[in-house]
Amino acid sequence: MRSIFSPEGAVALRRTVETQALLVFDFDGTLAPIVDDPADAFTPTATAGLLLHLLGHFKIAVVSGRSTQDLAPRLGFSPTFVVGNHGAEGLGDAPSAGHLEAAAWLMARLAAHQPELDAAGVTLEDKRQSWTLHYRQAADHSRARQAIQRAIEPLDERLHAFGGKCCVNLVLASASTKGDAVEALVAQAGASGVLFMGDDVTDESVYRMSRPSWLTIHVGRTEHVTGASFYVDTQRDVASVLRRLVDLTHTLGH
Numbered sequence: 001m002r003s004i005f006s007p008e009g010a011v012a013l014r015r016t017v018e019t020q021a022l023l024v025f026d027f028d029g030t031l032a033p034i035v036d037d038p039a040d041a042f043t044p045t046a047t048a049g050l051l052l053h054l055l056g057h058f059k060i061a062v063v064s065g066r067s068t069q070d071l072a073p074r075l076g077f078s079p080t081f082v083v084g085n086h087g088a089e090g091l092g093d094a095p096s097a098g099h100l101e102a103a104a105w106l107m108a109r110l111a112a113h114q115p116e117l118d119a120a121g122v123t124l125e126d127k128r129q130s131w132t133l134h135y136r137q138a139a140d141h142s143r144a145r146q147a148i149q150r151a152i153e154p155l156d157e158r159l160h161a162f163g164g165k166c167c168v169n170l171v172l173a174s175a176s177t178k179g180d181a182v183e184a185l186v187a188q189a190g191a192s193g194v195l196f197m198g199d200d201v202t203d204e205s206v207y208r209m210s211r212p213s214w215l216t217i218h219v220g221r222t223e224h225v226t227g228a229s230f231y232v233d234t235q236r237d238v239a240s241v242l243r244r245l246v247d248l249t250h251t252l253g254h
C-alpha cells in the first residue's frame with residue numbers, strides 16, 4: 001500500500017477525475033470519525049460541504065454497515081446512492097432467504113445470554129437485515145468478546161459473523177457484500193472507474209473485487225491486513241483527499 005499523497009497517488013486521483021469515476025465511501029471511520037456512541041456519529045460539516053461540491057461533478061455512493069434509515073440524517077448531504085447493512089440493503093433486493101428464521105434464532109440466543117451480555121457491557125444494534133454487538137464502552141473488551149462468543153457459537157449456518165471496530169457483526173450468510181454492492185452500483189451508474197474509501201474489515205470485500213480501473217484507499221495502516229492499493233493515515237485525511245478532488249475538477253475543467 002502506498003500513500004494517496006504520493007506521486008503515484010496523485011496520478012490515480014487525476015485519473016479518477018478524468019474518467020469521472022463513481023465515488024464510493026464507507027461511513028463510520030471514513031466520512032465520520034469513530035466515536036464512543038454510534039448515535040453520535042455524523043459527517044463533519046466541512047467534509048459534507050466538499051461532498052456537496054463534488055456531487056456537481058460525480059455520482060457519489062455511501063455504502064455502510066448501518067441501516068439506510070439510520071444513515072440518512074447523519075450524512076449531511078444527499079448522495080446519488082445509499083446502500084446499508086454491509087451491502088444487503090438499498091439495491092432493490094428482498095431480504096435473503098431464511099432471514100426471519102435466522103433473526104429469530106439470534107434473538108433467542110441473545111435473550112438466553114442477556115444477563116451475561118449486559119454484565120459484560122455488550123449492546124445490540126438491530127438493523128433488521130444485520131446485527132451489531134457493540135463493546136466499545138465495555139470496561140473489559142476481552143470479557144465482552146468472550147460473552148459474545150458464548151452467546152452466538154455454534155453459529156446458525158444461515159448467519160455469518162465477522163469482527164469490526166469494537167464490535168461483532170452478524171449478517172445473513174447469503175446476503176450481498178459491500179463488494180457486490182459496489183459492482184452493482186458501477187453498472188447502475190454506467191461508471192468506468194471507481195474511487196472507494198473504507199476503514200474496516202467489511203470494506204475488504206470491495207478491495208478483493210477491485211478492478212485495475214478502481215482506486216481503493218484504506219483509512220489507517222495498521223489495524224488489519226488490507227487489500228487496498230493506497231492508504232491515508234487517519235480519518236481526518238479523508239477531507240484532504242476530497243479537497244484534492246475538488247481542486248483537480250477545477251484544474252482539469254471537469
Ligand SMILES: O=P(O)(O)OC[C@H]1O[C@H](O[C@H]2O[C@H](CO)[C@@H](O)[C@H](O)[C@H]2O)[C@H](O)[C@@H](O)[C@@H]1O
Nearest residue numbers: 027028034035036038064065066136165166167
Ligand atoms: O460500514 P460502516 O459505515 O463503517 O459501518 C460499520 C459499523 O459502524 C458503526 O459502528 C462503528 O462506529 C461507531 C461510531 O463511531 C463506534 O462507536 C463503533 O464502535 C464502531 O463499531 C455502526 O454502529 C454499525 O452499525 C456499523 O456496522
